[in-house]
Amino acid sequence: MSAELVEHARAGDRRALARLLTEIENRTAAGEAALRVLYPLAGQAHLVGVTGAPGSGKSTLVAALVGQARASSRAVAVLAIDPSSPITGGAILGDRVRMQVHAGDRDVFIRSMASRGHAGGLAASTVAAAAALDACGFPLIFIETVGTGQSEVEIAAIADTTVVVQSPEMGDEVQAIKAGLLEVADIVVVNKSDRPGADRAAAQLRAMLTVGAQHDRAAGDRPRPKRPLVMLTSALTGAGVAELLATLDRREAARRSAPGGDPDGAALKRAEAQLAGILAQRMAERLRTPERAAQRDAALRALAGHETDPFAAADRLLALLSEPAGG
């Protein structure tokens, strides 16, 4: 079934693609089999992460960028992540509300994903879903994170380009020099530029984000924060959207033409994030056999009762995993 789905999805059957994404999202055996075929075919698309605080205008900006990309007839995919309830597992996936202008355009594929308990602003299967869309011929893929606070920076590990969206009322200059989200931006967009204060916010951001540039140059090989571009857009009026897409395209072209094709290590970081996720998943699966689950529960209880320490408990479970399954 999975081979057939892959074949149809790659031939442009949107229903098959949707089903494929469901299998991937649910981490089924069929989804895994599909990804084994699709992953080697991916790596062509520009993955653009769009993150920022709730209400900063991420969805509206993505919808405007999609419109701009469609003006040059490019197929575009969007993965829009919203949070799952930690209590019931339910979710309201509302990003489509801003994107429905593109419904009915078969070269725009929008998929909502619930975070399903994954922290960091994404869902556990987001990278895999992006790889599937990539392999199915979407050259430009926007990944919109959940509305984030100050430190949900996982998107920077999986996107080629990270756009952090701010609204003009983002706070004072101290906000701009705090560690976290702004540090991982390749482009900081001050959205809602139709509102008062937007120019000033952009100027403050530019000033504060370049503080320390000289210091960095003198510091040699020390890991240094990025020096993001600061741009102004109004997703509402469309101002600045064409310039933003052109900047994204230039950045991608430069990245592709650089020797090795991955000058800032984006692909390597993504590979690392994916591998870590799958290793954790595999480990959790292997701890679910009845006997191991019992040992895991015993370890948890011992830990909760402070009868052991967390390191010893983890080492014990790891030792268990190296024994033959079912043993």
Add this chain to the structure above:
Amino acid sequence: MSDQNVPARPIKVLIAKPGLDGHDRGAKVLARGLRDEGFEVIYTGLRQTPEMIVSAALQEDVDVVGLSILSGAHMTLLPRVTAMLHDQGMDDVLVTAGGIIPDDDIPALEAAGVARVFGPGTTIREVAHFIRENIHSRAA
């Protein structure tokens, strides 16, 4: 991977408002209520054409399409949605409706493929129960 400890996939529901009708309080209350029932609810906003609704249902691969309509155009719009779902091969998607729909219209809507019409006064629990009992199980 059919391990019993792996939580089942949450049920995915699209809540949509077809046609020219500006009131979505009910749809939002239902969306929120189904969220609390553990469903993943996609809400697409007001004034959706049948084409937009079916396209969203297809891309999101939902189990259920819930249509909320207060405008009186249900006899035109709801059968168009079900017909378009059928055209896309999406007969396994459960379609329900709610809003202001006269009892006399219900048999025709059911004949057109609407599984259940929920009238005013329906509780969220009833809707959730109906969905759980009636979604089409899929081959994995």
